[in-house]
Amino acid sequence: MLQVKDENLKTPEVTLKLDPRQVGILAAYITQEGFDILQQVMEQEIRNLNIDLFNTPPGNRDEIIDKWAMSKSVAMWYAGVMKAIANICQVAYSNDQQTGTIDNPERIVLQREFE
Numbered sequence: 001m002l003q004v005k006d007e008n009l010k011t012p013e014v015t016l017k018l019d020p021r022q023v024g025i026l027a028a029y030i031t032q033e034g035f036d037i038l039q040q041v042m043e044q045e046i047r048n049l050n051i052d053l054f055n056t057p058p059g060n061r062d063e064i065i066d067k068w069a070m071s072k073s074v075a076m077w078y079a080g081v082m083k084a085i086a087n088i089c090q091v092a093y094s095n096d097q098q099t100g101t102i103d104n105p106e107r108i109v110l111q112r113e114f115e
Contacts, residue, residue, distance in 0.1 A: 018088060027089045046075055 053067040
């Protein structure tokens with residue numbers, strides 16, 4: 001998965017509320033190969049936009065600004081979607097672990113990809 005390097009990148013907080021059934025479906029989907037393929041397709045499209053930006057002739061200032069804005073907005077969208085999925089699925093993971101209950105009061109063990 002592409003990693004967000006810029007800590008100043010601001011993404012809106014998730015306001016979408018999913019019911020437990022929808023969270024379970026999403027959590028199950030991210031473990032399937034189809035999700036990995038979808039991620040690869042989206043990441044390749046982001047790379048293609050960046051390559052297109054790099055290959056723009058330097059004299060075309062307006063075109064460079066347009067392509068830069070498109071590349072940045074698509075990358076921000078992707079980062080926001082992946083962050084939302086990670087947050088939602090972390091909730092599903094912790095709910096499945098039943099940690100923080102009387103039977104299991106231990107701290108939640110985070111999956112490496114969601115830390």
